[in-house]
Amino acid sequence: MRRTVTAFVGLLLVVGGPLLVAPWYGWGATPGAPVTITVAKGASLTGVANDLEEARLVDSQRHFRLLARLLGSDRPVQAGSYTLEPGVGWRRYLEAMQQGRVTRYTLTIPEGLPSVVIADKLNAEPRLIGRARVPDEGSVLPDTYDFQPGEPRGRVLRRMQAAMTKTLAELWPKRSKTTVVKTxxxxxxxxxxxxxETGKPSERRKVAGVYSNRLRQGIKLDADPTVIYPVTKGRPLGRRILRSELNADTGYNTYLKPGLPKGPIANPGRASIAAVLDPEPTDALYFVADGSGGHVFAATLPEHNANVAKWFAIRRQRGEM
Structure with a gap:
């Protein structure tokens, strides 16, 4: 069969076929702006040819089908969205769709994002369908996720949650004996x-070490984000914490009693999970911002108070107090 096709193509070239096969190889074609088409699941060659003609990537769907059958592979096309460049030759279109070289669409979930904002990001992505519910706090792994246009938002969310389940299952057995968490x-x-509490990667294990020390000694964590969370569900507070909020027994307020809050206050990334499972050995019990994006740590309250005074001085110089 292949010999017959080769002979037929050779005959076309001899009797004027170059014009017939030129589009297949892109001979004399004019480049243009990339065009995106979507191939439905189970689409036929005829359906794909019609889509290519409608997108003006081929000038005749019948011509494309003829050349595809004579010169192309008989493998089925794969579903997905494809970004195709005019002028590269029709064979490139067929190869891309047969090999599944789909256009990569991504959605990035930053570390520490609360679940309400994750739902907002999913629901704001116009290429997805359906509506995403607010996931349980702490159930989503921050990362960059691929998706295809027309995919249900709920399906993408389930992938994000499955990634967290997988990551936790991988890290938990590797936990250090020094970790204070029991589950x-x-x-x-x-x-x-x-x-x-820190956006500085190099500090994660030390911050985890400080909180581990406080938990071991029964000292309150005194973490501002745990006070803010029940007020805003993790969204920015936009003001200073009120005294009434510091005194409120919400189940999250770590200024009110020692121990962990009743639940997560955000969706932590892999590095932060690893940090609490293997905290840095330290005698520090306190930390405060140093004015440069990091923190300064202290083992004693007098030392910490001196560091706080320096931080307040920096804020006054900036006009923040």
Missing amino acids: PEEAIILASIVEK
């Missing part, structure tokens, strides 16, 4: 606090 659920809770 994977506690690991997520403490990791969410670490995530909200």
